[in-house]
Amino acid sequence: MLAKTGSEARLANGFTNHILAGSFLSVAVIPHRNPCHDGDVMSLCIKKIGWAIFLCAIPALAASTLTVRWQPVTLVNGAPVFFQVNSPTPLKALSGTWLDKDLSFSYDPSSRSWYALGGISLKTSPGRYTLHLSGLTKAGHPIELRRDVHVSRGNYKVVVALSVPKKFTEPDPKQVDQINHDKSLKDEAFKKTTPAQEWAGAFKPPVDASYSDVFGTQRKFNGAVLSIHQGLDYRVPTGTPVSAVNAGTVLLAQSLFFEGNCVVIDHGQGLLTLYLHLSKLLVKEGDRIERGQQIGISGATGRATGAHLHLAVRWRGEYLDPATLLTLRLPETTSENESGEQKN
């Protein structure tokens, strides 16, 4: 449940281009920028141990406590978040909401903890937001928990000017039809996401290369169209093998107007990864993919200024910073173990 919602209403007026707003590459939004600040003293205090940890009293069970932790320690708009919850009282199930979106929890027997991947929209303003957890003990007692979590403002780059062929900023009617067709394809694909966890363990880079642009950069195409970069660009020449960052199922493997040859993988828990501008697709929709499996060959198809790989991360409709996802320390628990009862 949201404690604050002011930012989204303000920024809704900032959408300036409906075509770009529908692409995987970027959104045509320029947010206001305030000085960065972080008033979360508790987060600063626990930085040394690499987790934000809070002990929370459970009203329904006076003798019990829940421990809620998250990565990264300092949360910013645009960041993915990994929540981990421990309960000394075994639970049958745990669910949660964060920023008005559902969290899908899995259970890790090795650490006796429940965990879920989530995220924070780029449009979210700094402030405190409420994490809401609902559990059920093995004895059948409900547990409710609310915990305020601080979100700081991310330090994203200012406007970068780029040049692309005119069709990408001033498409003709036939190209607009293609763009609308692509949008329908993507909308259908996004409806097929599954809450069940398919990822396992840390996310791995799709290529071994440096970045040519980072997430959150404000861009101006051909001197006119403003947008925000919604992915991470790797500096790779055409012909470089591209691998899946984690296990999942291919939701979409198609050639699209802006994205070029594009693969979308569903990792479960609402999390998708997208691989753009490929010269060749090596998978098809419905394929089950393992972490590190080759899914395509890099290229410069679609709206690209040159050969590179654009990696994007999407959680329940919001694009998140892939670089942060790649730093999270995550359990190796497989989907076979998830959603079972907590055994103590």
Ligand SMILES: [Zn+2]
């Ligand atoms: Zn990009």
